[in-house]
Amino acid sequence: MIMKYILRTLWLIGYIPVFILMFICFSIMSFAYPLVMEMLEKNDEIEKAIAESTIPESIDTEFVNDLLLKIRKEQLGLKL
Numbered sequence: 001m002i003m004k005y006i007l008r009t010l011w012l013i014g015y016i017p018v019f020i021l022m023f024i025c026f027s028i029m030s031f032a033y034p035l036v037m038e039m040l041e042k043n044d045e046i047e048k049a050i051a052e053s054t055i056p057e058s059i060d061t062e063f064v065n066d067l068l069l070k071i072r073k074e075q076l077g078l079k080l
Contacts, residue, residue, distance in 0.1 A: 073079075
């Protein structure tokens with residue numbers, strides 16, 4: 001009789017963390033769903049902004065390198 005009680009208790013203890021984890025996951029999903037939907041709506045706005053953007057697709061590496069050199073020389077106090 002005692003062995004049966006011990007086995008039943010161990011079985012319950014083994015499954016309690018699973019139930020707690022499932023509850024936590026479902027709770028997170030219920031809170032996360034509105035956030036995910038909001039992010040998807042913002043994603044549509046971002047896609048629209050990218051399509052209408054005037055930023056060039058490629059970067060002029062010469063311009064960027066010259067700009068970085070100028071900034072570094074100013075920071076180090078070197079003559080331009």
